[in-house]
Amino acid sequence: MKFARRDLRGSLKGFRIFLACLVLGVAAIAGVGTLSSSITEGLRANGQVILGGDIDIRLTHRAVDDEEHGWIRDQGRTSEVQTLRAMVRDLASDRRTLSELKAVDNAYPLFGSLTMKTDSGAENPEARLEKKDGRYGALIEQGLSDRLEIPLGGQIRIGELDFEVRGIIQSEPDKASQGMALGPRTIISSVALRETGLIQPGSLIRYHYRIALNSGRTVADFYEEASAAFPDAGWRIRDASNGAPGIKRFVERVALFLTLVGLTALVVGGVGVGNAVRAYLEGKISTIATLKCLGASSSFIFRVHYLQVLILAIGGSLIGLILGVGGSVFAAQFLASTLPVPPEINITIGPLLLATAYGLLTATLFTIWPLARARETPAAALFRDIVSAHKRPRPFYLATLGLCFAVLVALAILTSRETWFAFVFVISIVCIFAILILVGHGVQFAARCVPRSSIPSLRLAIANLHRPGAATNSVILSMGLGLTLFVTVALIEGNLTRQVQEQLPEKAPAFFFIDIQSNQLDDFVATAEAVSDVSEVNHVPNMRGRITQVAGVPSEQVTVAPEAKWALRGDRGITYAATPPEGAMIVAGSWWPEDYAGPPLVSMDREIAEGMGLVLGDTLTVNVMGREIEAEIANFREIDWTTMAINFVLVFDTHSLQGAPHSHLATARADGEGENQLFTAITNKFANISVIRMKEALQTVSRILEQLSSAVSAISSITLVTGVLVLAGAFAAGHRKRVYDAVILKVLGATRKDIFITFLLEYALLGLITSVIAAATGWFAAYMVITDILEAKWINLPFTIIATILISVLVTLLFGLLGSWRALGEKVAPVLRSD
Template identity: 40%
Template structure:
């Protein structure tokens, strides 16, 4: 019965301690609440996206089931089979050049995404038009001219308005309405051209439905109630094994966007978890400071016969109560993130973000917060339990804190291990989660090593009398603050420094380096009979340095090493190569700039069985090696080729690159179009790129011109969104670091007050004492900035050089800003308590001494 009595007594004592409220726990609560809010907010937002995707999956896909074909419509037999399963809607999509004829001068032209729909579209949801009207009415033929609804961006680019005429290839459309939103909007953050909706029946008049045109045909089905989409897909695969279509159900709607959002959520959640771990330092210091203030009470409890477990249990309950308040505040803020950001994100992506709340995300964040609080509080509680009762009879000063052994630290280490395990389990990509754990351990080791090195070097610097010498002594003295300050600022500043340098290198590459060597335009959908006249037209434009061409067909990967691709183990980074259609080509000679890393290229006059050369990274992701077979399905025809070589591709050159290049004859009999890239001399007089664009699009209405500048701007737009998300997470880390730094300064204030008294007794003036303290803080901030610069710069170099495969450049301005920020933050927060230290009287300390 003794143990239950002790528990009851511990609760009563803890209740009395909690009557003081949050006094002494401000930093504790702030660190815990911010860290939990960061994790809960990111996880809730990810759960909100998944919930919105599940609720609107059929609308986002356009049906319960979709069958996609490249460059050909479904045959009569295939269409009949689809119709037997349910109601069918047929949509055709392609990239086109939309234009507006002008009375004088060249026509205004721009890239657009044409979507030709039938009368059944949309099967789910509705199309929002301005002014409001039925879609069928907007697309109907009136006065001999079909209608079109156009995205506002397209109207702006062509300077059109409702009622004007827009030209596509050989057809003219009357703009009847502005397209506000479609339920099956493109599932990505970028799109090559704004959408233009027309009736499918008008494609023939435009001349865009010929053989070999780069069209994609989507057949959406609305199944009868109770029918299974997976059963319908299985039946279609059995009936048409050679159709070459890509089948997916509503559960697979928006795969590209989902993959992007999952990765972004995982990265930002781990950054938030890193902020929570950093907050653990503030929690540890806050608990230590609180328990130091309760040493007399603990000693009195010991004198009255309280066992160690009662002391530990009492103050564990006190800390648990405070932690529960901090976690609750963090969960409340995190739960409101989808409410606040959902409408903003809903305007960027075609998915609703329901407000929630999401218990799973909140439970995960709460568990992380509880484990963090325990991991960093239990060692302090173990030390408090060892306070000797004789402390009451030893005067005003406390003895040195006892050194804890492994047994005393084990509960805290187990909680920390549980936190790391939770991080790995809750991250969809286990490698990313394990990488976070390794990075956290490595960062701790780096901070410790850098702090030890800084103290060692500061102790070896010759010390001259004066303020600088005293500041250096403060850095290298026992119980210095170097380690705590570096830990407080290092993680947040290192993350920000790395992100800034990566973004600077990325932006420089995409705005300066790549445009210098990249082609000015990609020209797609060049018909074989147009190729000679196209080359003549393009090469005749002054300033065009060279034009490269390549035949192209579309196909999808059907089998790897003789097994269906659905059964193959594919690395997530290579999954895009087997999802959907890929561009396929053939070449007799090795393309210029090709670097073979395994195998060899086939002879120029090769005429044997089909061979294929594969990009080395994709081959590794697909598990392919030399001698393996790859089967592609192009327009219903399956071609099996043997891997003859692996090559390294520099995708950032933006030249004509293909994952799969086949030997001559392998693609014979498949309708093909030609792809071309044109390079211009930017030093030539006039604007050769504009002249080339006008010459080609003016003569070949069916040829689509894609400017590399537009593509690069789209990539930069996505990069800006990612950088913004990571900046917010890293900013949370930096805020927690500042709180930890403030706690560190508060812990050291008693020593500074004592030192100020000694300085005063030795005749130092107030301004001299202030200069010493400010010099110490400036040195600590500079050390933190240099460490963040070293770690952040190293991370940025590794990411840019090895992951992005770009040359790394060091930008001085971000580096100086990092160091200046660290020094400024340390000086500012260090000033907070200095006036109080300087105002203290010397005589109480001298009397006690």
């Protein structure tokens, strides 16, 4: 420790890149862990406000019956809310748009507060929504006011009833629990909803019953008694501990991805750590050799320098922790306005310990090799370090390397909630890392084998790729991994965006129509087909159901593949049909006869069925409007979701569901002016039918993809920044050799220009090789994701590949020449005397 401390008092110049790489990786992991736990804590602490109560009971299509209603009211204070989609029309301009409609009672909200901008008077919802002067009141979001240019006091029509706009919603306490919105919010009273004519048999309405439990009652008690009292009610029950499960899942997955990217940056930085240690040891070669000659043991040399690295790693990790926590606090303040509730700053020890462990393990992993080689190399060989071959570390150190690597991988996988995703990510990074190491050795081997060029500068540049101490492996590793991730993300983002912007609109219908009543269907079809430039009016029965059992096992106990989990979350759209849906591809089993009237049968999407481990003949139990229907799987279908046509995961035989109350879903294609004519004709004639314009929906998806890809690209850039730091460190580590090479070449008659051209060619070759390998690896990874995982059509994006190659070559040239500039100006005599 005394020798290590004395050495560190000299200078930390050789460890600047070491510290930068370590600080960046640890800060990213610590910041992400702290921020995600703060957001999760904010969601948990405000669970009652987000959910709207201690308990939320949800039913689709139907309200509770009198017995159920009485039991619910006995549990505590209650509030009843209905949500659905409806068209809102401005009576002044006749403009209309789709809105997310919420009907509330006088007790709403049980927790939190609904704030609004009003002209004057009372702010409570009850007073604003009640009937005055023959009209009920409505509260609308700013987005709806802007879209239809409706001012306060404006008149709107919903269904068959007119409303007066009496407030602009500024804060809706339970908005986060309502799921994805296809339009801006409108709030009316439950009494007014009953007069709009929107409540029809089979209408897609969700009934929510929020409960503030009586004193002394617990959530566990409620679940137990509800299950005993109404086992077949078909209720979907959530409690305040998970008020916004979608947001919570999103935060957890983003946190996982960010943590893994931070770990990747740390591993890439580990290459810089190894370079820094190697460069530091090269500056200490004479000192180490002298100490060995004076009797210092090899283990003493190893302990001294490992202690130095450990002290610096601890210091770098502490700096990273401070920056990470500070960054998470700043990010929490920035995100407060975009989240349903502000994050509760929660600095827990877990994420900080994990980040520190990652930092120390990475430093150890990449330090042991150069230290162990220096330990095993005799003093005489150290004096001839540039040309001498180093000994391989002894088995103990190799075993330690393996142990560090195993612990690092285990931490990344076992501390993750999404174990499979973490496993695939880590394995992918390890494979890319291994490929880049093999490529580095392959480039050096190829450089040795290529014929000697007649051009001196090119011959020297190629020789520099495989000479002792060459930076080839370090450059390919550091830049290659960052560039590979960057290319992969860029190509996936580019493909998805092009799919949405260019291909889907050509195939997609112009509109989706929902809540078409059975007695309206014929009139609706006739009205739509009467509009010029309208074609392919398709319609199917539509209702909602929830999968409760898979092959006889309760759905919450079934082990399901990640890609199929969404099918078990909440209610799913279901339909029935006598004949196979248009364009359906039956890949297993057979369709039932048109006049089938036996036990329930169901057709299922093949991918979802495989994810649930189902085979033909297994059963699936679905709760439809409180009725449990157990159906045998008759066939599997291949569904092409990219057509944007009407597709359902579950299609039942006609006999099983035809008698259930339901509405219909329809699509229609329209060209040119036919779109506006169709929209006007349907919304004028059918007040209850909601119209979703596909162009607007696709634009929303495109915007989300662009925002998501920008965020992911920015996150992946952390790895690229670390790679650039490591690249700078790699060239800095070879500075001593560059100086020596330049001096020898000058002695042999080379001019400064000749040396400059040699270095220029070497760095250009390194950048070109690295970028080509990264581009090829990234292209392959993106191609597999798009074609195999997302099952979409691949679109080549040559500009992304070319831009990557050019950027890589330019960055490598820049850092290489900056690192070598001083070497070009060194005087010959002082260098020769010092060596």
